[in-house]
Amino acid sequence: MAWQLHYTSAEAGPAGRAGFQFVAESPGLPPGLAGKVAPYLSYRPPPGAPLAPTPAEVARLPVALAYGPAGPRYVLTRCVYLGQDYSGRYGNYLGHAVVADPEELTGLRPVEFWQAPLWSDVPASSGTALPALTDLPPGDHVDPESLASWLASGGEAAYTRLGALLEAVVKALSQGHGRLVLVCADVEEIVRWIGVISYSLPWQVAARLPFCTYSADPGAAPQVIVGTTPDVWLPSDIDAAVVRLSEPPAAAGPPLGRFARTVAECWRRMDLAGIDAIGELRSAGGLDVEGFEPETSAALLALCRGDDSVTAEEQSAIARTLSPGLPDWLWSDLGRVCDRMEYELADAARALAPAETAELCAARCAVLALRDPTLPSPAPPAWPRTRETLRAEAARALADVRDASELVQIAATAEAVGAPIDPAGLALAAHAVVRAGRGDLGLLLERVPPGMREAVLSGVVRGLEESAPAVRGRMLSDEVCDLLASRDLSSAPLTGTAVILSRVRRDRLPRVEATVQLITLHETATAASGPGPVPGAPHSPVPGTPHDVGPGAPHDPGPASGSSPHGAEDACGSPLPGAGDASQALHPYGSASSRAALSHGSVDAAHSLGAGGSGDDVPAGALDAAVFAVWEQAPGRAECEALVRRLGAAMSRSPHLSDLPARTFLAEGVEAPALVGLAGLVRDTVPGYPAADAEVVLLVAGLREAADPAGAAATLRRLEDLRPDSDDELLREALACAARTTADREPRFRAEVMRRLPEEARTGLAHAWLEERRSRDEQAALLEVAVRLHLAGATVPELDAWARSQLTGWSPFGSADSRFKHDPELAAGLKEMAKGRRTLPWQRDPR
Numbered sequence: 001m002a003w004q005l006h007y008t009s010a011e012a013g014p015a016g017r018a019g020f021q022f023v024a025e026s027p028g029l030p031p032g033l034a035g036k037v038a039p040y041l042s043y044r045p046p047p048g049a050p051l052a053p054t055p056a057e058v059a060r061l062p063v064a065l066a067y068g069p070a071g072p073r074y075v076l077t078r079c080v081y082l083g084q085d086y087s088g089r090y091g092n093y094l095g096h097a098v099v100a101d102p103e104e105l106t107g108l109r110p111v112e113f114w115q116a117p118l119w120s121d122v123p124a125s126s127g128t129a130l131p132a133l134t135d136l137p138p139g140d141h142v143d144p145e146s147l148a149s150w151l152a153s154g155g156e157a158a159y160t161r162l163g164a165l166l167e168a169v170v171k172a173l174s175q176g177h178g179r180l181v182l183v184c185a186d187v188e189e190i191v192r193w194i195g196v197i198s199y200s201l202p203w204q205v206a207a208r209l210p211f212c213t214y215s216a217d218p219g220a221a222p223q224v225i226v227g228t229t230p231d232v233w234l235p236s237d238i239d240a241a242v243v244r245l246s247e248p249p250a251a252a253g254p255p256l257g258r259f260a261r262t263v264a265e266c267w268r269r270m271d272l273a274g275i276d277a278i279g280e281l282r283s284a285g286g287l288d289v290e291g292f293e294p295e296t297s298a299a300l301l302a303l304c305r306g307d308d309s310v311t312a313e314e315q316s317a318i319a320r321t322l323s324p325g326l327p328d329w330l331w332s333d334l335g336r337v338c339d340r341m342e343y344e345l346a347d348a349a350r351a352l353a354p355a356e357t358a359e360l361c362a363a364r365c366a367v368l369a370l371r372d373p374t375l376p377s378p379a380p381p382a383w384p385r386t387r388e389t390l391r392a393e394a395a396r397a398l399a400d401v402r403d404a405s406e407l408v409q410i411a412a413t414a415e416a417v418g419a420p421i422d423p424a425g426l427a428l429a430a431h432a433v434v435r436a437g438r439g440d441l442g443l444l445l446e447r448v449p450p451g452m453r454e455a456v457l458s459g460v461v462r463g464l465e466e467s468a469p470a471v472r473g474r475m476l477s478d479e480v481c482d483l484l485a486s487r488d489l490s491s492a493p494l495t496g497t498a499v500i501l502s503r504v505r506r507d508r509l510p511r512v513e514a515t516v517q518l519i520t521l522h523e524t525a526t527a528a529s530g531p532g533p534v535p536g537a538p539h540s541p542v543p544g545t546p547h548d549v550g551p552g553a554p555h556d557p558g559p560a561s562g563s564s565p566h567g568a569e570d571a572c573g574s575p576l577p578g579a580g581d582a583s584q585a586l587h588p589y590g591s592a593s594s595r596a597a598l599s600h601g602s603v604d605a606a607h608s609l610g611a612g613g614s615g616d617d618v619p620a621g622a623l624d625a626a627v628f629a630v631w632e633q634a635p636g637r638a639e640c641e642a643l644v645r646r647l648g649a650a651m652s653r654s655p656h657l658s659d660l661p662a663r664t665f666l667a668e669g670v671e672a673p674a675l676v677g678l679a680g681l682v683r684d685t686v687p688g689y690p691a692a693d694a695e696v697v698l699l700v701a702g703l704r705e706a707a708d709p710a711g712a713a714a715t716l717r718r719l720e721d722l723r724p725d726s727d728d729e730l731l732r733e734a735l736a737c738a739a740r741t742t743a744d745r746e747p748r749f750r751a752e753v754m755r756r757l758p759e760e761a762r763t764g765l766a767h768a769w770l771e772e773r774r775s776r777d778e779q780a781a782l783l784e785v786a787v788r789l790h791l792a793g794a795t796v797p798e799l800d801a802w803a804r805s806q807l808t809g810w811s812p813f814g815s816a817d818s819r820f821k822h823d824p825e826l827a828a829g830l831k832e833m834a835k836g837r838r839t840l841p842w843q844r845d846p847r
Helices: 033-040 055-060 144-153 156-175 187-200 258-268 272-285 294-304 312-321 328-336 343-352 355-371 384-388 391-399 404-417 423-436 441-447 450-466 469-475 478-484 493-505 511-529 592-610 622-630 637-653 655-668 675-685 689-704 709-721 728-743 747-756 759-771 776-791 797-806 811-820 824-834
Strands: 002-010 019-025 064-070 073-084 090-100 179-183 225-228 240-244
Touching (some): 033 073, 144 272, 156 258, 156 294, 187 258, 258 294, 294 328, 328 355, 355 384, 391 404, 391 423, 423 450, 441 450, 441 478, 478 493, 493 511, 622 655, 655 675, 689 709, 709 747, 709 759, 747 759, 759 776, 776 797
Parallel strands (some): 179 225
8 A cells, every 4th residue: 555645835734834735645644754755845947947937838847756765665756846826926836745665666667657647737635635545557658668669769879878877877876875867858858768777677676766857956866866957057076977868978988887788788689588687687686785786687697698708707796696596597598508607606506506407517517627626526417427428528637637636636526526537548647647757646646536546556657667767766755655565566667676675775675575576576577578488388486476476465475494495385385486406407697707797787777777668678687786775785694594485596586686695604704603504595496606605605614524634625626616606705705714624623634635635726725824823833733734745745835835944943943853753754754845945044934
């Protein structure tokens, strides 16, 4: 229900007084409401109007239709000039007011009440009860169709002016201050522009847009849009955009916002549905008028119509205003243009839209997340067929991946959105990233989704194997090596070797187990790159170790120390392939001289451990260089024994590995009794020069137990025979031990041993005896050995010369003469040697 009021100058009003007052109103008018309406009810004719106008001139004066709030209600007023009042004075007018609740104006633009049938042209008699209005019929002079035609008649200038007017109104509404003053002699034209503006806005906004079609004081008028005539004075500091409608619009003004541009274009095309659509979007947004965002609503309409000019900022604003109450046509349109959406808008639409559009937006979110891994991983599409459409996008994202962290993000996104990933493509991406050394490999291996881990690992291993040495060294951090330790790296020996060495260096892997893994790794790689085994012939890279063992793989601990000394055995006690008698195998590296050359060369090959290449191109010496790195410190007896038991004949597959028994013997001391068991194991298990080294140790131990000179001499001859195959340092130490051992025997034994030795061996043994520091008794014993050798015709020049130098009549000779007097043969031999060897004291050998 709406109330009416009439305001005019009366001789006697309802209260009996004269002058301007409310002369009639609807019964039941709420108290105080008349006071809120009164400011709207003022009128002065334009300054150029006649002072005493005729009725015809009065009819041509502008009508002031005003609209604005009155407390919680809204008031519509229409003021028309009447001319003279009851006293004959000019200036009287009728102010007709209609006060309505907001619900009474639902769906209406207040300007529609221009020339509405409810208005009165003459005031009611004083005290008349005006009827309350249950219906507010608008007029028929302001409607969108007629306004569109009127704009079209004005040509392009009309649309240019409209854009500027809309920009001014939007600015006033958004900033909360500022107004638009329309100046024109024809109030009808002002009404039309107010009508066009009102129909350009959602009705909720237009219903709260105060306006006045005519005011003689526009500077003081409170409305947002105020009309006036050209003869009205306007202050220069008026806070309003003043538009003189009689003048053409500015050709080049400030750039228009999207709302003004879009709405003006809709009027140009007479696209009233587009304008209504903006109204629907505003209505569905659920914000009050103070939160009206015309730019966002226009951008949403433009997006729905496929306009590519909608910016990311505009899309972000649209995303913030979406709500479940948007019309179905909008969701349908958004679904059709979702491929133009940025992530924020697509994600907002996915959460609010009906199922079909939500699915399309979910797919769009997934595509954008795959293209930009920095975006958050969205929820996956609900339908399997939608997820399948993401396969190609996931493949493209993998092909464009730039580094390891981006690969992790893409993999995680693909998993989150359910995008099918081709394992081959994933492996290829990992291979490319790692081979080029881009990013943190540890991060990649740590964070890759479990379902994709195997494919990534296969690409990572291949990339590492083919990378440059510096790249591989940088990528293979200790943490990465630990992550790769449990993987079979038999196809990547360079990488596997680096992993093993890293773990050994940090005491994460025993050296024996590391060596077994190295042998297995390189044997497997060699077998893979070679012509392959002879059909039907068994092959075991390392006795007792499965063919596919890699770093960190389970291993056979080998036989216990009580196992057979003749060869390595498996868990059941059966001899392992290649672990038989060493005499049945030829050492692959040949003699000690070639052994030294190869060992030196393998140290140089250490740099090649990081060389690029594939698993089919293992650098020469890489295995030996790795063994050298593992065993830089010589093994102890127990460690060496465990290694021999694990590897057996495979000990001979690396020069440095073959050297380990000799290094152990030297470190422990050749004469150490505890080495006998290890030496026997090596001799019976490892072919080639390790067996010779072991035999040297066994011969030294056996020399101590020699019962007769023949046996001792045979032992020494065997030591000499081993010189070409045994370690030089070990043999020198063994011969020194043998010299010390034989020096402890009685002279007759020693002489007989010397007699049975070849000349070279006799010379070496004699030299060793002479080099030792000798007591008086040892000198006498050594002299006796020399005499006996002289008598046997087996003299050793160095020993004989020394003995003769002692026979000068000095105390040594006297002592020897007295010592040999009970043995006529020795005494005679001593005298025979003394003949012709008398020297002066200062000519004696100082020894």
